[in-house]
Every structure is written in structure tokens, then in C-alpha cells.
Amino acid sequence: MSTIFAFALGCGTKNRDDNWLEVFYPDPYLNPDPKLIEVVREEVGYQGGNAALELTHRQVQHLAREWREAGFEHEASYAVAFQESERPVVLTILETDAEPASTPEAYLKLHLLSHRLVKPHGVVLSGIFPLLPNVAxxxxxxxxxxxxxxxxxxxxxxxxxxxxxxxxKFPKMTDYVIPTGVRIADTARVRLGAYVGEGTTIMHEGFINFNAGTEGPGMIEGRISAGVFVGKGSDIGGGASTMGTLSGGGNIVISLGEGCLLGANAGTGIPLGDRCTIEAGLYITSGTKVEVLDENGGVVDTVKARDLAGKSDLLFRRNSESGAVQCRTNKSAIALNEELHKHN
The missing domain is CATH 3.30.60.70 (Trimeric LpxA-like enzymes)
Structure with a gap:
């Protein structure tokens, strides 16, 4: 009995041409029980591979009965809820994590991210844009x-x-998924497909794109671009931004480690290790010339920022007299304000 990568029962919206506009999956599964899929094979004729199967009310009714008899009470309850749906019902099965081939498949992968079942870059999203219609x-x-x-x-x-x-093309995440233990001041600024970790606070100007997000806890007052993942205890200050692969970052995967701080209106185009700080107003790109300082503040080398990518305990600043971008060891880790980060 082959294993299945992901599985979900959902309902959605179609246009007059019978094309899918969106799909809502209330409870997607990663690596579901093979016995659950065996019922699907028998009831709806699933033959394997990646497929989005639109179901009749009778098929949904049969699935509910057979899942209940097989001991899958939770799954049966969702099927019962969908029996009288006025929206088309779809059963999407991904045998493998291949490039999505339909709108229901694309939406399932976005749900996997926002349900925290996979982390950014943990699922294949190549070719997703043509499958997401631009809708109102x-x-x-x-x-x-x-x-x-x-x-x-x-x-x-x-x-x-x-x-x-x-x-x-993308709806707001909270119309589909509300992760536990988070605060989101403006829900329109978090797209479906964002991964928002436990303890994350997103202020009004904070933004998280799809296939991006936070490990949590953390305070997000700036922009997390597509493909960027922010580690535990890291903060992005007001107006700060991270360079995503869709906004000039090329193929470089930008990430922030644990305990990092992007100051207000700062930004990074290189991945940062743990406990790194970029001072307010300073934007580091991969080609930025950086003076590396010793413990006494003397310049020991001049490198491009890409040569410091992924290294920990760095403080990036701009010399107020010479204007040069400088880097020295960051002696103080960032401590989160516990009161601000409470979610109960």
C-alpha cells in the first residue's frame, strides 16, 4: 500500500465556465493513514497519482459512512458537513510532492503551509501562479x-x-486558516500560504507573503517577502524588509536565524545567522561593501556582504562620519519584550 504525501476534503468556488477560483480545506492531512485512502480508492475510484476529484453528494455520503465504519470519525464528520454543501466539493490527493497541476492542488499546498504542516520551502510550489486565477x-x-x-x-x-x-491571486490567510497563538493586527496583510509560528505578533504594517513566515515568537512590523523564513525570537522593525526571490534576490534564499533584529526601515538581501542586528535605516544587499572591524574598532578587511551570509553574532551599522557600512561582533543578543509577546 503506497504512502500518500497529502490529502484533504474541501469545498470551493467555480466560475460559469466550471473553472475553480478557490478551494477551502478545513483540515488537510500530511502523510494520511493509508486505510483512509483505501476507502477513497473503493468509493470514488481513485487510481493513484496526484488528483483533484470533484465529488457528488452521494459520493460524499458514501465516504462519510465508510470512514465512520473504518474508525475515522473525525474525517467522517467533515464529510457529513459537506453532504449538503451548495459549493462544489473536491477531494484532493497528492501522492507525491510534485509541481501542482490544478487550482485545488495549488490551494492544498498553500493550506499545508498556513496549517503549519510544512515550513516554507518544504513543499514544491513551482508553476503555482498560472493555477491561481486573479479574482475579486x-x-x-x-x-x-x-x-x-x-x-x-x-x-x-x-x-x-x-x-x-x-x-x-492570493486570498488573505485568515479567511481560510487562523493559526493558534498569534496576533494579527491587519489580516489583509498576511496571504494564504504564510507560515505564522506560535507566539508571532504582526502589527498593522507587518506583511507576510506566501511560502514565507516565522518560527515564532517574534514581532513583525515590516515585510517578510516570499521565500523568507524568520527564526525564533527575531524581530523585524517598522518599515524594515527582507528581499525575497521574487523581488530581486535571485536564487538566494533569504532567512533570519534566532534572536535577530532588523531595525526600523532596515533590510537584508543576504541570509543572517543567529543573533545578528542591522541598524535602523541600513539596507544590506549581497554586493554591499562592508568594512569588517576588530574588537577595537579597527578595519581588518573589506568584503562584500555575501561573504558574511549566514554567519552569526554580527552587527551591521553605517559609520556616521565616513558613511561606510561596517560589521563587528554583536555582543548583545536581542531580548523580546515578554509582555508585548503574550497571546493569552
Missing amino acids: WTNEGAVDLEELPERQLLARLNGKLLEVNSVD
Whole structure:
């Protein structure tokens, strides 16, 4: 009996052309019990491989019954809830972590990240953008852009307002997943596919892209770009940013280790090790010339910032007189304010 990488039962939205706009999976699984999948093989004819199977109400009903008889009460309860769904129901099975081939597959992988089942870079997302249609995210859910004018008119004629919150490929995470133990001041600034670790606080100007996130705890007042992962106890100050692979970082995977601090309006285009600090207003890119200082403040070498990538206990600063970017050993680790980071 072959193992399955991921599995989920969900419901979603289609447009008039029967194309998927989005899918909601309330309880996705990583490496599900093979017996759970065996029921699927028998009831819906799953033949293996990666597949998104749209189910009839009768098939959902049969799955609920068979899962319950097999002892999968939790899974059966979700199937029961979907039996009378007005939305199309889909059973998505990923036998392998291959490049997604459909919108339901793409949405399952984004859910795996936001449910903390995999960490950023822990799942293949190549080719995901063409599978995520650009839609209007409204107070009535996802709406196809071509159908939006008619939907807006119908709402007005019925004395209502169809509010368009955004037009984007990605929905906000909290419409699909709310991780435990986090604070998010502005939910629109965290995309589905973000990994938000326990104890993370995201302030109003904080932003986390998909396939990026925080180990937690940490305070995020700046931008975590796609592909960037921030370690335990690290803070990103107001207006600070990290360079993602989609915003000029090339193939370099940017990350911050534990106990790091990006000061206000600072930024990094290189990965940082543990206990590193970049002072406020200083943006380090891989090609930035950096003077390396000894313990007495003397210059011992001049290197490019990429040569310091991934090293721990570094303090990056700009010399206020010469304007040179300098680096010295960071003698003080960053201590989080425990009161600010409480989530109970």
C-alpha cells in the first residue's frame, strides 16, 4: 500500500465556465493513514497519482459512512458537513510532492503551509501562479472578474453592496486558516500560504507573503517577502524588509536565524545567522561593501556582504562620519519584550 504525501476534503468556488477560483480545506492531512485512502480508492475510484476529484453528494455520503465504519470519525464528520454543501466539493490527493497541476492542488499546498504542516520551502510550489486565477475577493467570497459587474449590479438592485476587498491571486490567510497563538493586527496583510509560528505578533504594517513566515515568537512590523523564513525570537522593525526571490534576490534564499533584529526601515538581501542586528535605516544587499572591524574598532578587511551570509553574532551599522557600512561582533543578543509577546 503506497504512502500518500497529502490529502484533504474541501469545498470551493467555480466560475460559469466550471473553472475553480478557490478551494477551502478545513483540515488537510500530511502523510494520511493509508486505510483512509483505501476507502477513497473503493468509493470514488481513485487510481493513484496526484488528483483533484470533484465529488457528488452521494459520493460524499458514501465516504462519510465508510470512514465512520473504518474508525475515522473525525474525517467522517467533515464529510457529513459537506453532504449538503451548495459549493462544489473536491477531494484532493497528492501522492507525491510534485509541481501542482490544478487550482485545488495549488490551494492544498498553500493550506499545508498556513496549517503549519510544512515550513516554507518544504513543499514544491513551482508553476503555482498560472493555477491561481486573479479574482475579486468580496464580502460574498471569490468572484470571477468577468462576472463581477453583473454581481455588483444585482447586489445594488437588491439594496445591498458587494464589497470588493482586493483583486489578487492570493486570498488573505485568515479567511481560510487562523493559526493558534498569534496576533494579527491587519489580516489583509498576511496571504494564504504564510507560515505564522506560535507566539508571532504582526502589527498593522507587518506583511507576510506566501511560502514565507516565522518560527515564532517574534514581532513583525515590516515585510517578510516570499521565500523568507524568520527564526525564533527575531524581530523585524517598522518599515524594515527582507528581499525575497521574487523581488530581486535571485536564487538566494533569504532567512533570519534566532534572536535577530532588523531595525526600523532596515533590510537584508543576504541570509543572517543567529543573533545578528542591522541598524535602523541600513539596507544590506549581497554586493554591499562592508568594512569588517576588530574588537577595537579597527578595519581588518573589506568584503562584500555575501561573504558574511549566514554567519552569526554580527552587527551591521553605517559609520556616521565616513558613511561606510561596517560589521563587528554583536555582543548583545536581542531580548523580546515578554509582555508585548503574550497571546493569552
